[in-house]
Amino acid sequence: MSFTAEWLTLREPADHAARDPALLNAFRTRITPGTRILDIGCGTGSTLRAVARPTRWTLADRDPALLAEAARRHPDARTLRIDLANLSTLPSADMVTASALFDLCSPAFIADFVTHLGGRTGLYAALNYDGTMEWSDPHPQDDAVIAAFNRHQRRDKGFGPAAGPEAAHTLAARCERAGLRTQLAPSPWLLHPGPLHTAFVTGVAEAAAETGVATQDWLAARLASAGSCRVGHLDLLALPDG
Numbered sequence: 001m002s003f004t005a006e007w008l009t010l011r012e013p014a015d016h017a018a019r020d021p022a023l024l025n026a027f028r029t030r031i032t033p034g035t036r037i038l039d040i041g042c043g044t045g046s047t048l049r050a051v052a053r054p055t056r057w058t059l060a061d062r063d064p065a066l067l068a069e070a071a072r073r074h075p076d077a078r079t080l081r082i083d084l085a086n087l088s089t090l091p092s093a094d095m096v097t098a099s100a101l102f103d104l105c106s107p108a109f110i111a112d113f114v115t116h117l118g119g120r121t122g123l124y125a126a127l128n129y130d131g132t133m134e135w136s137d138p139h140p141q142d143d144a145v146i147a148a149f150n151r152h153q154r155r156d157k158g159f160g161p162a163a164g165p166e167a168a169h170t171l172a173a174r175c176e177r178a179g180l181r182t183q184l185a186p187s188p189w190l191l192h193p194g195p196l197h198t199a200f201v202t203g204v205a206e207a208a209a210e211t212g213v214a215t216q217d218w219l220a221a222r223l224a225s226a227g228s229c230r231v232g233h234l235d236l237l238a239l240p241d242g
């Protein structure tokens, strides 16, 4: 599964507005100028821009085009081409960050990844889709389309069958079991008609249609609507003591 810089750029303002401010600030208080932060599935570096603390960032992704854009925008950061499916190649770090990543990952990968953190490395993982979408103007097909989209979210995205909407809770349970002090907080997108809403509902309709649900009427109604949409996400912060 690949992501374009255009899509990541389009969603970034909504992502930054959605991040839970308390968890983001709690994470920032743990950063000193020498802290080594590894951002996994970095895309073009959205988490670096959201955290906005100059420190020793490593931006890691498997997509060379996204990494090139991250390097262009953040020449002080190190960039690293990596396939996360092979955890043994991850460099060591004091903190790991991620955004819009863990819902792509399988429960087995999440378990192995938290084991890899070893109870000593903190994790700030923002914007994990939680399976919910609510429009201000409900449509009779909403529930069927959302259910189909969520089934599609659980398909293999390169890590085995994905945790999808359960990712944040699966990750939180694993972090707690590893002894990390773990918090979850909602970070919903609040979308109004415009380019992001258009791209989002089009993507939802395409994914749902791939599972066999007819989505043309739903998509036409959603594109014509002046309603707003809340898309649920969860942010996670898991820190070692001290």
Ligand SMILES: C[S@@+](CC[C@H](N)C(=O)[O-])C[C@H]1O[C@@H](n2cnc3c(N)ncnc32)[C@H](O)[C@@H]1O
Binding pocket: 002, 003, 008, 015, 040, 041, 042, 043, 044, 045, 046, 047, 060, 061, 062, 063, 066, 082, 083, 084, 085, 098, 099, 100, 101, 104, 158
């Ligand atoms: C939804 S994008 C999020 C990007 C960025 N964190 C953001 O919030 O804008 C998911 C990112 O994970 C990366 N990714 C997916 N599978 C990966 C893998 N197996 N190894 C490394 N990166 C991966 C993609 O290339 C993409 O950049």
